[in-house]
Structure formats: C-alpha cells, structure tokens
Amino acid sequence: MTSLVLDIGNTAAKYGCFRGAALAEAGSVATPAELKAVAERTGAEHVLLASVAVPAEQWATQLAGAVRGQVLVFKPGTTPVPLHNAYATPQTLGADRLAAAVGAAYLLPGRPVLVVDAGTCIKCDLVTADGTYQGGSIAPGLRMRLQAMHAFTGRLPELPLPAVGEAQVLALCGTDTRTAMLSGALNGALLEVNGMIASYRAQHPGLAVALTGGDAAFFDSRLKGRIFVVSELVLLGLHRILVLNVG
Structure with missing residues (x-):
C-alpha cells in the first residue's frame, strides 16, 4: 500500500510517502495544491493529515479525486491510535506530540x-513500558527564546539562531550582549532538557530517549547518555496511526 501523511506545523508542512512500512519520500509543501500534486504523483491510496496550526480540513477538501481510498484528519481526542492515551484533556493534545x-x-x-x-517549542513526552502515553512538558524553543527577549524588553536586539557550526563553539560565559543572550537561550535550553532527561531516568529505569525536530542537530551531541535520533519520528507515527485506521 502506498500512503501519504502530512504534518502541518507552525513553521512548515512536512509530508511523508510510505510504500508498505518504509518511508520512500519526505519533503515539504506550502499549499494544498502542492500536496494534491504529490498525492497524484506518488499514487497514494490513503492520506492522513495532522495539524497544530491551520485546520487540516482545509487541506483535506483539496484532495478530492486525488486518492482512491480515504482522506483522514487526525484528531488526538477521537482518532484511534496504537497507544493507550492517559492525557487528561486529549482534545487539546497536539497531534504532533x-x-x-x-x-x-x-x-x-x-x-x-x-x-x-x-x-x-521543545516538547518532552513520556510513553511508559506498557504502551501508555502519559503526557509531558512544553517549553519555548530556541528561536522563541531569542525572539521573546527582544519582544519583551526595550533594548535587547533580535538575534537569529546561529548556524549549527557556530553553535558548536557557543561559550557558556557570554562576553557581550549578543553572546550572553545566546548562552542564556541555548545553554539554558540544553541544561533544561538534560535535567528533564535525568529526572525521567530516575523515575523510569531503562528509559530510552528519542530525539526529533528541526533543532535536533543542536541537541544531538550535547545530551547526556544514549540518544536515538529519528528525524522523521512524527511522520512515522502518523503512518502507524493511518495503518491502524484503514487496515
């Protein structure tokens, strides 16, 4: 079976085309028309759409006639998933999480x-060994931290996130306003995530850590202990949800 999943995030809409269980192609689209073209080109039989930004239904209506099977919109509060969901308010849970x-x-x-x-945002979410999604935490991401310092002060500058190579030599002790802001935002986020991991490991022996997201490269070599880096983790999860719902 060839299937297509789409993750509409706050900064990009990423798609994954699966042939059987394997991810055959991944990329980004900017409009529903572009997604429809991908569906037609790949011969997708079923499509699952998920969004934390604009309503996914706006994209789903554009796929009429482009696929032979079902076009589904993932709703965490009602769509069946291959996990037990213990989140207290599943209707407010982000589809990407x-x-x-x-x-x-x-x-x-x-x-x-x-x-x-x-x-x-930086999300840390726990699945226990019995296959139960427990919930987790949401905190500002790297860019958001830098933007917030500029937006909520009178004189701090607006700084772009440094390139991966530049971030590799990030100083702990900033020697000017720019490097002090970068240290606070980036080193602060790193210490926060490492602290989260340490706390979860103390509570859950044998804990595995899966790292994903657009800024995963910054954290990859800096997180303590063994880390599994899976760049397309959300797409993989959406595909498992699609398989469960279409058979």
Missing part, C-alpha cells in the same frame, strides 16, 4: 521512552 509518541513506541517497544521534540 501524540504522533511522535506513537512513532517512538513503535521503534522502541516494551520500554519507557521519552520523546524530545526540539521544534518551535
């Missing part, structure tokens, strides 16, 4: 898994 948890539980079954999704 639950999809990443599904993907992590699929890749690392039978053990507790902490998903660290370093995107617009």
Whole structure:
C-alpha cells in the first residue's frame, strides 16, 4: 500500500510517502495544491493529515479525486491510535506530540521512552513500558527564546539562531550582549532538557530517549547518555496511526 501523511506545523508542512512500512519520500509543501500534486504523483491510496496550526480540513477538501481510498484528519481526542492515551484533556493534545509518541513506541517497544521534540517549542513526552502515553512538558524553543527577549524588553536586539557550526563553539560565559543572550537561550535550553532527561531516568529505569525536530542537530551531541535520533519520528507515527485506521 502506498500512503501519504502530512504534518502541518507552525513553521512548515512536512509530508511523508510510505510504500508498505518504509518511508520512500519526505519533503515539504506550502499549499494544498502542492500536496494534491504529490498525492497524484506518488499514487497514494490513503492520506492522513495532522495539524497544530491551520485546520487540516482545509487541506483535506483539496484532495478530492486525488486518492482512491480515504482522506483522514487526525484528531488526538477521537482518532484511534496504537497507544493507550492517559492525557487528561486529549482534545487539546497536539497531534504532533501524540504522533511522535506513537512513532517512538513503535521503534522502541516494551520500554519507557521519552520523546524530545526540539521544534518551535521543545516538547518532552513520556510513553511508559506498557504502551501508555502519559503526557509531558512544553517549553519555548530556541528561536522563541531569542525572539521573546527582544519582544519583551526595550533594548535587547533580535538575534537569529546561529548556524549549527557556530553553535558548536557557543561559550557558556557570554562576553557581550549578543553572546550572553545566546548562552542564556541555548545553554539554558540544553541544561533544561538534560535535567528533564535525568529526572525521567530516575523515575523510569531503562528509559530510552528519542530525539526529533528541526533543532535536533543542536541537541544531538550535547545530551547526556544514549540518544536515538529519528528525524522523521512524527511522520512515522502518523503512518502507524493511518495503518491502524484503514487496515
């Protein structure tokens, strides 16, 4: 079966084309028309759409006639998933958080898994060994931290996120306003995530950590202990949800 999944985030809409269980192609689209073209080109039989930004239904209506099977919109509060969801308010749960948890539980079954999704926000989400999504935390991402300092002060400048190579030599002690802001935002986020991981490991022996998201490269070599880096974790989880719902 050829299937297509779409993750509409706050900064990009990423798609994944699966042939059987394998991810055959991944990329980004900017409009529903572009997604329809991908569906027609790949011969997708079924499509699952998920969004934390604009309503996914706006994209779903554009796919009429482009696929032979079903076009589904993932709603964490009602769509069946291959996990038990213990979140107290599932209707408010971000589709990307639950999809990443599904993907992590699929890749690392039978053990507790902490998903660290370093995107617009930094999310840490726990799946226990019995296959239960427990919830987690949401914090500002790297760019958001820098933007907030500029937006909520009178004189701090607006700084772009440094390139990966520049971030590799980031100083702990900033020697001017720019480097002090970068240290606070980036080193602060790193210490926060490492602290989260340490706390979860203390509570859940044998914990695995799955890292994903657009800023995963910054955290990859800086997180303590063994880390599984899975760049397309959300897409993988969406595909498992699609398979469950279409058979």
